[in-house]
Amino acid sequence: MTPTPHLLNYSFYPGCSLHASAREYEVSTRSLFRALRIGLREVPDWFCCGATPAHNVDELLSLSLCAKNLELADKVEGDLAVACASCFSRLKTAQHRLKVFPAKARRVEQALDATLSVDKPVKHLLDILARDFGLDRLAAAVQKPLAGLKVACYYGCLLTRPPEVPDLDDCENPTIMEDLLRAVGAEPVEWSHRMECCGANFTLSRPEVVRKLSGQILGAAQAAGADCLMVACPLCHGNLDIRQEEIAKYAGLPSGTPIFYITQLVGLAVGVSSLRLGLGNMMIDPKPLLKGKGLI
Amino acid sequence: MRLSQATMNLGFVRKVEELSGSSVRRCFQCGKCSAGCPMRSFMEHPPNRIVRLLQLGQFERVLSGRSIWYCASCETCSTRCPNKVDLAAIMDALRKCAWDAKGPSKESNVQLANKLFLDNIRTYGRQYEMRLAAGFNVQSGQFLKDLMLGPKLMAKGKLKMFHDKNENLPEIEKIFRRIAAMRKNGEAL
Numbered sequence: 001m002t003p004t005p006h007l008l009n010y011s012f013y014p015g016c017s018l019h020a021s022a023r024e025y026e027v028s029t030r031s032l033f034r035a036l037r038i039g040l041r042e043v044p045d046w047f048c049c050g051a052t053p054a055h056n057v058d059e060l061l062s063l064s065l066c067a068k069n070l071e072l073a074d075k076v077e078g079d080l081a082v083a084c085a086s087c088f089s090r091l092k093t094a095q096h097r098l099k100v101f102p103a104k105a106r107r108v109e110q111a112l113d114a115t116l117s118v119d120k121p122v123k124h125l126l127d128i129l130a131r132d133f134g135l136d137r138l139a140a141a142v143q144k145p146l147a148g149l150k151v152a153c154y155y156g157c158l159l160t161r162p163p164e165v166p167d168l169d170d171c172e173n174p175t176i177m178e179d180l181l182r183a184v185g186a187e188p189v190e191w192s193h194r195m196e197c198c199g200a201n202f203t204l205s206r207p208e209v210v211r212k213l214s215g216q217i218l219g220a221a222q223a224a225g226a227d228c229l230m231v232a233c234p235l236c237h238g239n240l241d242i243r244q245e246e247i248a249k250y251a252g253l254p255s256g257t258p259i260f261y262i263t264q265l266v267g268l269a270v271g272v273s274s275l276r277l278g279l280g281n282m283m284i285d286p287k288p289l290l291k292g293k294g295l296i
Numbered sequence: 297m298r299l300s301q302a303t304m305n306l307g308f309v310r311k312v313e314e315l316s317g318s319s320v321r322r323c324f325q326c327g328k329c330s331a332g333c334p335m336r337s338f339m340e341h342p343p344n345r346i347v348r349l350l351q352l353g354q355f356e357r358v359l360s361g362r363s364i365w366y367c368a369s370c371e372t373c374s375t376r377c378p379n380k381v382d383l384a385a386i387m388d389a390l391r392k393c394a395w396d397a398k399g400p401s402k403e404s405n406v407q408l409a410n411k412l413f414l415d416n417i418r419t420y421g422r423q424y425e426m427r428l429a430a431g432f433n434v435q436s437g438q439f440l441k442d443l444m445l446g447p448k449l450m451a452k453g454k455l456k457m458f459h460d461k462n463e464n465l466p467e468i469e470k471i472f473r474r475i476a477a478m479r480k481n482g483e484a485l
Contacts, residue, residue, distance in 0.1 A: 016423035020456040021449070045463040047421040052369050053413035055388055057395040059315070060484050064471050065417070072464070101317050107484060111474045161371035162384070171375050197334040197370040204432055205409035206338075207442070209368075213334055242445065242454070281452050 006039035008132055010123070011076035013069065013091070015084035016048050017234035021242070022084075024278025025234060028263040029083055029125060031276040035267065036133060036141060040081060043073045049090040052201050059097075063104060064111040066094030070118040079121040081128055083263075085233030088124045089158035092165050095122065124159065126232055126262060127168055130176050135183040143271035145185025148293050151265070152191050152226035153177035154217065156198055156236045177230060180262065184269035191224035193217045198239040207243070214239045215251030227289055228258040230265055237261065241283045258286035268295060297354065304353030308393075312350060315389035315485050318382035323347045329373035329383050339363035343373050343383055346390075359394045362403035367391075408436055418472050421462035426455045 018026035054062035082088040163171040178188040199210030241259040248255035330342035373383040478484035
């Protein structure tokens with residue numbers, strides 16, 4: 001039997017978190033893409049993009065790590081699909097800065113001892129789902145509309161900022177997550193903290209920062225009547241899910257608000273088995289909510 | 297603050313502009329950056345004042361404070377600046393200058409986290425969060441930090457115990473070495 005041909009094909013840069021703390025993001029991405037017949041081929045032996053710590057203290061290192069990963073990705077067919085908002089931002093930032101500053105590009109060539117090959121289009125999963133695959137096709141693929149599920153879409157920082165880099169949506173008022181959710185029948189809520197910072201990698205060095213910022217985000221989502229939040233970044237997820245009990249206690253809020261990845265909610269709607277969405281990897285158990293809404 | 301040729305280091309402004317690729321001098325102090333900064337309450341100098349101090353050549357005050365290490369790189373300031381001052385890139389440049397000077401700032405935890413993160417890339421090619429957290433707790437002397445989270449993360453399959461073999465490790469090592477050599481020869485910024 002020949003396998004069903006793919007409708008679209010991408011090379012794939014999962015990023016470090018997807019192999020550990022964000023396991024459910026990787027599991028649900030692969031399940032969802034298989035269900036939608038979108039091919040993903042992982043870039044062999046990709047390595048860390050350097051994330052915030054590299055650009056924080058050494059731009060040349062940050063640009064060089066990203067440029068080398070883009071060179072590796074060039075050998076795999078298809079635009080580069082990226083799941084993590086931070087990897088996405090670093091790779092796109094490197095492409096942008098290497099183009100705008102030729103002197104920096106020359107130094108990176110020297111650091112890599114090679115001519116640059118960094119032009120492969122880099123796309124976040126949101127872009128692939130909402131634009132390449134398309135909202136119409138997605139709506140047609142829905143088997144179990146997420147009716148009655150009130151979701152706070154949380155973009156965080158790096159999917160849209162700064163405006164000249166990610167090229168994903170408006171930098172102050174994006175709608176791509178809400179559009180995606182409406183296509184699968186859920187109800188995005190209107191709320192205040194869609195674009196605020198969660199405290200990011202201060203989770204390691206200064207967790208009090210995360211308690212304050214993520215506490216405000218959780219409180220705003222709950223006040224808007226959201227049943228759950230949806231994110232597209234492992235760091236935002238870590239702060240809001242793994243640290244939720246702690247931040248809720250600190251902010252005087254109830255905990256127990258599930259934090260989903262985009263791929264988990266869309267996967268559920270297009271009929272992927274709940275066993276293949278990594279729901280068991282989440283610290284805040286989403287099953288009571290999903291059972292209550294008749295979704296599992 | 298007394299301003300004179302002797303107390304203003306204007307060469308430093310040019311270095312920060314070269315590193316960041318952004319103008320420092322174009323800022324006219326509208327304060328939009330600080331109004332939107334989520335980390336402002338943790339900083340002794342809010343972002344607009346950092347730029348003003350730079351314009352006045354007061355780099356020592358900027359580098360020795362903790363403000364630059366409390367920037368979350370959220371890019372809100374760069375997004376909203378009406379004069380296209382890329383403050384997030386300027387913060388990167390300032391941290392690099394402080395880092396190269398072996399960190400005159402008192403903010404050591406953020407610098408330690410950065411160092412361990414970069415060491416992990418060089419050693420394993422990828423991040424392993426448990427090693428990062430364990431290394432941080434030992435080296436910062438906070439042995440009990442997040443102790444209760446470990447077993448819960450383990451139970452949820454969120455900690456990876458063993459690292460993957462990465463064929464590109466020798467190539468990564470070469471990149472680190474070439475950059476170190478370039479820096480020694482004055483060829484890197």
